[in-house]
Amino acid sequence: MLGVIMDAPGEIRVDERENPTIEEPTDAIIKIAATCVCGSDLWPYRGIEDVDHAPMGHEYVGTVTEVGDQASTVKVGDFVVGSFFASDNTCEICRAGYQSRCVHAEPMGAIGTQAEYARVPHADGTLVATPGQPDADLIPSLLAASDVLGTGWFGAVAAEVGPGKTAAVVGDGAVGLLAVLAAQRLGADRIIAMSRHADRQALAREFGATDIVTERGDEGVARIKELTDGLGAHSVIEAVGTQESMMQAIRSARPGGHVGYVGVSHDVELPGMELFFSEIHLHGGPAPVRRFLPELIDLIWKREIDPGKVFDLTLPLDRAAEGYRAMDERRAIKALLSV
């Protein structure tokens, strides 16, 4: 089968990879319908994380073609959505809603879903079947649920967004934009998107942003304070992962407020004394997307949300390199790879 391989930073190759097979009786094999390039794929692409001939991709939707002997709820022919962490969904951590930290968690990124097929461990726990075969126009949104929507949603839940509250979102990538959508669905009174890009601002407005702040860093914080009676936002979602964005998020929240952070931290060191006196709640990490999948699939199926709009570039799998390049150069928010 064809699959995407990153040989080294900046070097994307679409080449033959061995077809996956059932390795554990709880596995399933899926034929991937669509996959995509993640903002986190850009860390190794830009040389900020090490990479050496690695299969790429951890977002996926597709059709089950084979199941192991112990996979009982997932059936051949099901159209399924899964998260970027395979999880058994039965352990104590999963039952508490933290499937991304399942005691048997396996990162799908190590398997590489930018490919024609993929092996999915813990198939019963990991995969959620759609109510039927989806119309083609639903595929991008279902694919978004696999990571960026689920991650933005978790960010908003971690930031305790809700009615009567002002939410601010740091980061205007796909996750940040979908955190805006999540905040809108979770009932925030006011949603402040922090973005400098006209196209992303427009999509943020479409997803429910009521205010746009173009300033960053201390100036961005000052603007958020101005918009919130000097107090700061109740809920701040951080969707970048740098020192600047984390501090911007922490400083934008009011005392007692909540910061939900979902940007994968890189070279971040949080100053203890400032964090202590900020008196905020801080929660985040790799999103337990599996927790939210049934609800998100339902909302998409009923066409109540259209998170697939974050895909502003669609390419066939064999042109994956163009997708990486476009995202790296910020010409695209997110690239869908059709298989």
Next chain:
Amino acid sequence: MLGVIMDAPGEIRVDERENPTIEEPTDAIIKIAATCVCGSDLWPYRGIEDVDHAPMGHEYVGTVTEVGDQASTVKVGDFVVGSFFASDNTCEICRAGYQSRCVHAEPMGAIGTQAEYARVPHADGTLVATPGQPDADLIPSLLAASDVLGTGWFGAVAAEVGPGKTAAVVGDGAVGLLAVLAAQRLGADRIIAMSRHADRQALAREFGATDIVTERGDEGVARIKELTDGLGAHSVIEAVGTQESMMQAIRSARPGGHVGYVGVSHDVELPGMELFFSEIHLHGGPAPVRRFLPELIDLIWKREIDPGKVFDLTLPLDRAAEGYRAMDERRAIKALLSV
């Protein structure tokens, strides 16, 4: 009046200070009945924080002797308990339960309550009157409510301690010990106190600890994991404030678990990547003790809790220097200064 002054690290003097007067119409003056030395007073005592001829003390109970024109709920003759931050208790931040970050917050430490009298700003918001004149044996417990009990309680609430959960407490000072008591009252199934000192272990047991862990650092974390099916505690209360204790707390919590940290952070830098993948909730800061005072006073008044047991040394105010020395040398958990 007499008051405690720290001239320089390690140098405690009890000397004449000017009697306080009403400065704002919302002030009250109280005649202090008892005050005490806080673990946080040891930071400057040890030279870790700067200090220069500073009045000391921020914990207090006593009797109102004078009120400003705009103090309407507090009356002369009331026996009152207040927190280490004066707060109006009416602003949006106070109403959300974060009185220590009141928009008009004033640190009582700058006023210095290790003295015969003290001015209390925002008296109506800050002070809570007891139901009547307390019996002498209740004074230590009411004084504990002023800070260490309220702080330990906040730590346990921030760590979301509750029924069905295992709580672990890092730190066996007065705050840590009272976090054990709080965890017991909040219904934790299991409470693990981390302590190496036999006398403190005994008090932790008396306050409700079910297990004692004497190891620290990585070994302490490993012991907590052993006691919790390899997962970590649901709730961890951090009551020290060092890099080691913070990391011990974070690493002792399970994914999705809660760390409540109330030790004043000193030279702490939290590594972003580890925090991200720990997937914990982190909340803390200067405790909004005022939030809990009515409930804590009620529990003390009914003799349902006896937090005053943390005072294992009682001295008259003019011997304050001995109290500092005993706590610095860990010969005393906490020194009460009777006035």
